[in-house]
Amino acid sequence: MQPTFSTAPDGTRFRDLNGNGVMDPYEDPRLSAAERTDDLVGRLSLEEKAGLMFQTVIELGEDGGLLETPGAISKSPTSTVILGKGMNHFNVHHISTARAGARWSNNLQRLAEQTPHGIPVTISTDPRHAFVENTGVAFSAGPFSQWPEPMGLAALDDLDVIRSFADIARREYCAVGIRAALHPQIDLPTEPRWGRQAQTFGYDADRVSQITAAYLEGFQGDALGPDSVACTTKHFPGGGPQRDGEDAHFPYGREQDYPGGMFEYHLAPFREAIRRGTAGMMPYYGMPVGLERGGQVIDEVGFAYNRQIVTDLLRDELGYDGVVVTDWELVNDNHVGDQVLPARAWGVEHLDAAGRMRMLLEAGVDQFGGEECVDLLLDLVRSGVVAEQRLDASVRRILLVKFQLGLFDDPYVDEDAAESLVGNAEFRAAGTTAQAESVTVLRDRDGTLPLFAEPARPRIYAEGFGDAALDAYGERTGRPEDADVALVRIGAPFDPRDDLFLERWFHQGSLEFPPGLAVRLGRLAEHAPLVIVVNLDRPAVLTPLVPIASALVVDYGSSDEAVLAALSGRIPPRGVLPVEIPRSMDAVRASATDVPDGTVDPLFPRGFGLFPRGFGLHPRAQAPEPAAARQ
CATH class of the missing domain: 3.40.50.1700 (Glycoside hydrolase family 3 C-terminal domain)
Structure with missing residues (x-):
């Protein structure tokens, strides 16, 4: 599918996204991404700004059509979230075939052209090139080439293979219209019981930093461009030291502690991700307990709620000015069938949804993951609780990535090319070799x-x-x-x-x-x-x-x-072990949560x-x- 172009009086071809017959600066492909972003921010309504600050799951309809009924995970019809709520960042789950994924992406982009400024959709995904099938973490490969889990890539101890994997995954993502990766997951799993280790690269901070650089190079290149996939690196400032290894998705796993005093050790890979220009950063659900840094007691609230972590540390100290997106569902509970997953508002459970959203904004996040409560944000602005200028700061970061990826100039993909490239024999052979060699x-x-x-x-x-x-x-x-x-x-x-x-x-x-x-x-x-x-x-x-x-x-x-x-x-x-194998559970229980190689x-x-x-x-x-x- 090809975009529709207009021609300016000077011969420049452009997409007339707002339909006014004029090449506005944000539509001008000759301008820089920053210049186009500045122009568009000034044109947006409050409703459009609010919509940009949400990212949630929507699902494919049959054969790549748009799903216009609530799905197994997605809460609203597709046209409702794009046209009604002004949202344009979506996390995709199951993709049956490459052709269906590409067709769905094109259908989303065509629908997005009906919005006031034609802002294109950014499709994101959790890891989907290995074996784990967990709606909250990752998806098995399906039509894509299949590789070992990230822990297996680390076991190869080969940066060239990791870089090659990332490049192949980037090409497969782009072929079906996925332009954002909710990974790499560079947490250091120093607590042996933690349930999210398969998607990490082990806990050698120096080696994980090197892997992070190779991974980002494969997905993003030297800088974000039309052939890149924008990475959201997670989970800042490191989700590995979970108390008793219980995961912070769940209320019993909300505490994260540092009895060995190793907080700075867990930061190392994130410093490298920032140096390498990661497009996004995602804080984890966990709340630090008993943590002091530089003589200052760190508030015992979930990391995304914590201004000391998001603004003071990530933004000011480490110099990161990219997009900060929360992990999923920090504002509202998630009801699926007869089960519920409480909002991961750890340490601020007493706040209502409006209070949680306000605190997240004050902490410094840009985008609410797994949420579509746009009206709640609009109410906070219209009532004067949150200034519209606060939204502008986040919207500018979010739009800049879209422009850098070239989505405003051509967001469409070729269905035939997707079918021939995704999961081709060469890519599958490379994945199988990596699976075997990582053993x-x-x-x-x-x-x-x-x-x-x-x-x-x-x-x-x-x-x-x-x-x-x-x-x-x-x-x-x-x-x-x-x-x-x-x-x-x-x-x-x-x-x-x-x-x-x-x-x-x-x-x-x-x-x-x-x-x-x-x-x-x-x-x-x-x-x-x-x-x-x-x-x-x-x-x-x-x-x-x-x-x-x-x-x-x-x-x-x-x-x-x-x-x-x-x-x-x-x-x-x-393969070599990226983590140690403990001798007994007694040794595990006696080890410090945050210390690498910590069991006796x-x-x-x-x-x-x-x-x-x-x-x-x-x-x-x-x-x-x-x-x-x-x-």
Whole structure:
């Protein structure tokens, strides 16, 4: 789909977005983004300004059409939020095909042309190139190329791969009209139990800073432009030190503390993100408890509500002048079916919605995530509680990004090109290679790996692997007694919960496997060499598995095919641990929430992996044996 152009008397082609037959400065492609922004801010009505300050979820209709009824997540018909509320920033969830995503994007942009100044829509997304499917965190790849979770990218310890991933993801996003990424997530997960670690890059602050730079380079380039995806880096000032590892989406996880005095350590990657020009920044839900900085007690309210954090630290001290968007639903409760998720107004639960919005504005945020209560903001301005000039400051930052991305000049995408580029064979192959290479071998007793060298078609007893993947390597048998090798693939343990909305998708609580698991797997090991593969979305306590496994391996988001390619050596694994593996839950409970490598006598230290250069060398020639091997 192509935009409609007009021609100025001097021959300049432009989009007449307000339909007045004149090339106004904000429509003039020859002017700078800043000049065009300044012109447009002065033209906007109060209603248009308010609409710009909200970003919420809307969903695709059938085959890329516009959804004109409330959806599973979205609250209002699409035309209501764009034409009625003047909103033009939307977070997309499920995309069935690249063509549907591109068509939907074009339909949104065409609808947005009907608004008074034709402000184009910015479509954003949470991560969607890996395996996790969690409405509050990330989406599985679907039509896009599939890669390991960010923790797996970190396990590769290869900045070139991360930069390449970010560039491929950028190209796929742009093809379907997604021009904003609600990532990278550069929190340092120093609390081993925290439920959002899979989307982080581990907790080595220096290395995560380097990864942040490579990631932003791949998505944004040297500066935002028509080929960029604008990144919102999160969650400032670092969401990793959650008390007891409970996540701040939920009331029982609202506290964040720093018993080790490591607040500045967690800031390091954000300093690099600012230096590299991140377009956006998102504070986390958590509220700091007992935190002092520079002799000043930090208010115990959620970070987005905290002026000391957003304005004094982020804006004034660190010099950040980009967009600050809140995490989702800080103002209103979220009701889905018979479940509710309370507004994450931690520390200010006593305030009503108007009071919360006012406090967020006073803290210094620019955009309300997951909200569409535009009338509430209008009421605050019309009643004199909030000055219209306060909105102007935020609107200017928000519009500047739209102009830098080139959306005012051409927001449309080619559906055919999207279908051919997104998830193409080259991108999928690169993703599969990264999945396999990120696999980390922690134990290889008696040279069990690589598998399947002898016999040519072994008999395999397998749990957690599909038939199609196994068939490339051997014959499945249902009896371990008949097997040449036993393969078991399991997830890291967690405590299932499902009281609050979203809760069942978050893996929280104990890191210990149920005691019967090791007993059962030990019986399998009596019949055949046992290879155990654990998917690490959190650093599970693997201690009881070490004595019974001929090989103990972890992945961070890999298909069955990729895991087997790694175990067989077809794509040699070279992953190293981006976090340490604790020896016990007692060690976890005794560790300080904010301290990296904080558990006593870890089972496997951060940075450990037996085959960091593939299967070419014997592991003992490359790395010392972990403490587990001394058992």
